[in-house]
Amino acid sequence: MISIRRGLHNNTPLRSFRNPTSLTGNDIKLTIHSSRLSTTTITLATPRKPWHKDTKQHHLSTSTSTFTSTITSPALDLHNQAVAQISSDVRQFYERKEKFRINHGSTNSTRNNAKGSNMINIGALSNVLDVNAATQTAWVEPNVPMDRLVEATLKYGLVPPVVMEFPGITAGGGYAGTSGESSSFRHGFFNETINRVEMILADGQIIQCSKTENSDLFHGAAGAVGSMGVTTLVELQLRKARKYVETTYHPVSDMPDAIKKIEEVTADPSIDYVDGIMFSKKKGAIVTGRLTDTPTENTPVQRFGSASDPWFYMHVESSIDNSDRNGKDAPRFAIPLAEYLFRYDRGAFWVGASAFKYFSFPFNKFTRWFLDDFLHTRMLYTALHTAGMPPGYIVQDLALPYSTATQFVDYTDEYFGIYPLWLCPLKQSPTPTMHPHSTAYEADGKTLKPLLNIGLWGYGKEKDLVKANVSLEKTLQELGGMKWLYAQTYYSEEQFWAMYDRRWYDALRQKYRATGLPSVYEKVKAPQAEVTKPVSRSEKFFKAWPIAGLHGIYKAIRSKSYVAARASAWKTMEIGEDRRGGTF
Numbered sequence: 001m002i003s004i005r006r007g008l009h010n011n012t013p014l015r016s017f018r019n020p021t022s023l024t025g026n027d028i029k030l031t032i033h034s035s036r037l038s039t040t041t042i043t044l045a046t047p048r049k050p051w052h053k054d055t056k057q058h059h060l061s062t063s064t065s066t067f068t069s070t071i072t073s074p075a076l077d078l079h080n081q082a083v084a085q086i087s088s089d090v091r092q093f094y095e096r097k098e099k100f101r102i103n104h105g106s107t108n109s110t111r112n113n114a115k116g117s118n119m120i121n122i123g124a125l126s127n128v129l130d131v132n133a134a135t136q137t138a139w140v141e142p143n144v145p146m147d148r149l150v151e152a153t154l155k156y157g158l159v160p161p162v163v164m165e166f167p168g169i170t171a172g173g174g175y176a177g178t179s180g181e182s183s184s185f186r187h188g189f190f191n192e193t194i195n196r197v198e199m200i201l202a203d204g205q206i207i208q209c210s211k212t213e214n215s216d217l218f219h220g221a222a223g224a225v226g227s228m229g230v231t232t233l234v235e236l237q238l239r240k241a242r243k244y245v246e247t248t249y250h251p252v253s254d255m256p257d258a259i260k261k262i263e264e265v266t267a268d269p270s271i272d273y274v275d276g277i278m279f280s281k282k283k284g285a286i287v288t289g290r291l292t293d294t295p296t297e298n299t300p301v302q303r304f305g306s307a308s309d310p311w312f313y314m315h316v317e318s319s320i321d322n323s324d325r326n327g328k329d330a331p332r333f334a335i336p337l338a339e340y341l342f343r344y345d346r347g348a349f350w351v352g353a354s355a356f357k358y359f360s361f362p363f364n365k366f367t368r369w370f371l372d373d374f375l376h377t378r379m380l381y382t383a384l385h386t387a388g389m390p391p392g393y394i395v396q397d398l399a400l401p402y403s404t405a406t407q408f409v410d411y412t413d414e415y416f417g418i419y420p421l422w423l424c425p426l427k428q429s430p431t432p433t434m435h436p437h438s439t440a441y442e443a444d445g446k447t448l449k450p451l452l453n454i455g456l457w458g459y460g461k462e463k464d465l466v467k468a469n470v471s472l473e474k475t476l477q478e479l480g481g482m483k484w485l486y487a488q489t490y491y492s493e494e495q496f497w498a499m500y501d502r503r504w505y506d507a508l509r510q511k512y513r514a515t516g517l518p519s520v521y522e523k524v525k526a527p528q529a530e531v532t533k534p535v536s537r538s539e540k541f542f543k544a545w546p547i548a549g550l551h552g553i554y555k556a557i558r559s560k561s562y563v564a565a566r567a568s569a570w571k572t573m574e575i576g577e578d579r580r581g582g583t584f
Contacts, residue, residue: 091204142172157576276423387552399436422455
């Protein structure tokens with residue numbers, strides 16, 4: 001990962017990332033500090049024409065005014081040169097009428113990795129180019145992961161309204177995919193907090209889109225898994241950060257009780273974050289969070305970022321069990337902001353516990369501490385992509401109307417028997433959209449009813465992965481639900497498009513010449529070989545226990561993904577401790 005160190009002057013925004021040109025005589029020398037501890041000097045061009053509009057933010061609503069900045073921007077010039085090269089590469093595929101895929105360098109998807117020579121690599125676009133305290137916005141390249149983004153914005157006392165719980169999920173992935181988090185009941189999916197996007201179309205043209213410019217593409221590319229173009233920069237909204245998230249663990253007795261509590265707390269304007277965990281069909285907790293600099297008196301501070309700290313879900317369960325035994329009120333804790341945002345990183349919610357089960361290895365406080373490097377999400381995802389899914393293992397996020405969520409959990413309880421389950425209320429995006437959605441409206445006839453995200457991750461009873469997924473998709477569709485498209489789908493093409501507006505999607509792809517990219521269905525459908533082809537002897541060997549798991553661990557170690565977790569500054573940062581700039 002490349003980082004660019006520069007100072008900001010009066011929090012003035014950078015200049016345009018539009019229409020890159022060639023180097024001129026007034027070149028600038030830029031020193032790049034790499035995460036590999038090497039230093040390189042590059043000659044860059046002088047600033048270009050400013051981006052023609054600046055988006056100012058007031059309580060997450062937007063208005064526009066003209067940029068007047070004349071500050072030079074070597075970091076942005078480097079970005080422009082990279083985008084120009086990517087644009088040229090894309091144009092060549094377009095002229096040869098060849099489809100291509102986008103290689104981001106990392107992924108939190110569980111779909112099979114794309115293979116082939118027709119690949120556009122945008123892995124180098126991994127910098128925060130600007131954090132502007134005056135407008136409460138940040139200019140962010142697509143491969144900036146959430147932990148580096150939060151570290152950059154906290155230096156200015158700011159934080160994104162929606163932050164994905166896994167530190168390695170990127171800003172570009174949040175826009176092109178579907179990212180609903182514990183603040184999404186209020187702000188919607190991650191893309192709803194983006195003001196504008198720079199994108200390379202499939203013919204190589206570089207454009208900008210926002211709510212007022214190419215607005216159909218701005219909306220339609222969100223959740224379309226990169227099937228509309230190549231995202232190269234986003235302007236992200238920010239909000240004022242606080243030192244803590246004061247969390248309360250509200251015990252619930254079943255799904256109807258959980259939904260009732262979710263409806264109650266999401267109507268409370270003082271609540272900033274809401275999610276929930278069902279530990280069994282008859283026990284769970286709804287977790288609420290309130291941003292604050294001054295937690296309620298006698299509220300203990302609780303951390304989750306160090307190897308010796310508890311995993312978040314285990315802390316919630318032990319806390320509500322203890323409060324039940326002692327007849328106490330709902331447990332309450334003050335969690336430092338960044339530690340709250342990434343509270344599920346260690347253990348990847350509870351998926352990390354499955355690794356212990358896979359190897360029949362003791363699962364206790366000592367082994368979790370000793371193996372902590374292996375149990376962060378980056379390492380676990382690397383191992384997963386190498387080893388593949390073990391028999392019977394399900395990783396799916398599903399969104400359903402509140403009215404059918406209980407019935408769906410009844411089904412998963414009987415068919416899969418997987419617990420815990422994650423619950424997360426979601427504010428819907430306007431339709432048509434490639435995000436999960438339903439067409440039920442509130443009494444006003446204008447507001448779409450919220451959805452409930454149910455995270456189903458773990459070993460199920462059914463060992464045939466195809467059969468299990470087909471059953472899951474069928475039941476989900478019958479109950480008016482939809483799945484996240486980070487996971488591959490077993491729907492036929494006809495079944496898939498029955499849930500989405502294909503006429504709208506195809507028209508948008510045609511208008512913006514995106515047919516050189518694989519369609520969303522081509523990207524998410526399960527490979528035909530996986531569904532029908534017999535497994536070869538070599539495939540059986542590498543998928544066999546414990547070879548698959550050991551191979552995954554080997555690849556994870558080789559990837560050095562644990563280095564990013566060890567290097568995380570957010571674990572010790574104070575809010576606004578360095579407003580002069582940082583490692584961007």
